[in-house]
Amino acid sequence: MLSQEENELLTRVGAGTRMGDLMRQYWIPVVCSSEVEAGGRVKRVKILGEDLIVYRAPNGTPGMIGEYCPHRLASMYFGRNEVSGMRCVYHGWKFGHDGQCIDMPNVPPEDDFKDKVRHPAYPCAEHGGVIWAYMGPADLPPGLPELEWATVPESQRFVSKFYQECNYIQGLEGGIDPSHISFLHAVVDADDASLVQELDRAEAGFGFTAGLEKAPHLEVADTDYGVLLGARRHADPGMYYWRITHFHMPFYTMPPTETKPDPLRHLHIWVPVDDERVINWCVSWHPSRDITDDERQAFESGMSIHIMDYAPATSEAYGDIRPRAERRNDYLIDWEVHRRQKLLGVPGVGLQDKTITESQHPQHRMVERLGRSDLGIIRVRRCLLDAAVALREQGTPPKGIDPASYRIRPASVVLPHEVEWTEGAKEHLVVH
Ligand code: FES
Ligand SMILES: [Fe+2]
Known part of the structure; x- marks a missing residue:
């Protein structure tokens, strides 16, 4: 829960606002x-x-x-x-x-x-x-962010973007919310194996979410670029399964990798258009191999985080990346699928995220009831708010400006109970 003043500070990004000034310290x-x-x-x-x-x-x-x-x-x-x-x-x-x-x-x-x-x-x-x-002070452009996907050959990355009608923080918070995958992207009855299989054929991922504990134990750790978020679930005896998300200042989120061999990495960049709209950049990449035709097709089909089914293009700003599925057509929901099969009968993970984050009340963070599951959201908001205030009041340079701080990867790892997750996962979380 935020005070009204904190809410304004967090969500207003125009010229002269404190959050706007903070974001103008970074390449966009x-x-x-x-x-x-x-x-x-x-x-x-x-x-x-x-x-x-x-x-x-x-x-x-x-x-x-x-x-x-x-x-x-x-x-x-x-x-x-x-x-x-x-x-x-x-x-x-x-x-x-x-x-x-x-x-x-x-x-x-x-x-x-x-x-x-x-x-x-x-x-x-x-x-x-x-x-x-x-867009920041003329004399201060930092080096360009050394993001791994930006340095691999083009054949190893897939970049798309779409226009989303909500404040940047609503979209971003979906990216640091580890418990929602067991609901928003899940089936109505996780015990119904045939239903899971049937849906998995059309939209990959349901089998995976079906097996996950619904209330993971969350831990957060501050880093010199933002926040690291660990969601812990039980694995084999004596082991924990950690799904680890990065938040990099001021608007990057990297979801945990999928548990399959040789997975791709994914990242979102939530670039505010204004106080009510955001561009959701979606990037998938692999550090050392090309993206396969099957992976590319899955992205283009809209069944992953990428949404590429756009409404007819206009020349307005972002008029060519407005998804066809939007609030005014109920995001192309299939109400029968919604009733019988999926928790949200909207096609595709990216569209499910867009649907629900655009549905959130745009301003009333003062009345939210945040629980343990929202630990990451609480910490990331604090990270942004503190940085914006420190920049305005003390001129403190914010975290995450150093180009090398972007050399990070998300991960999912299985670790023995006694191993501290930030230590045990360390080598998987950085680009060597
Ligand atoms: S030259 Fe641009 S409006 Fe006159
Ligand atoms: Fe999601």
């Missing part, structure tokens, strides 16, 4: 590299409440500037992507990649007005097939 993924062509059309995006356009200059360099021209606020979406900058088509003002106005052809040059006009512009960089932007 904007679009995939393939989405903008050199000298080609620009794309609208919205990040941390700011309307922006992202583009690729004729020489191939990516850039991101405010959508609305500082003259009389025409949209730069229709701007001209020229050598050395973007030109507004209303009166021809041109802005360099750093936002400085460099041409003002409708104003007498002796006015020197162009030198006084600056437009929001943010440094961009490419990394792992993604364009990233840094």
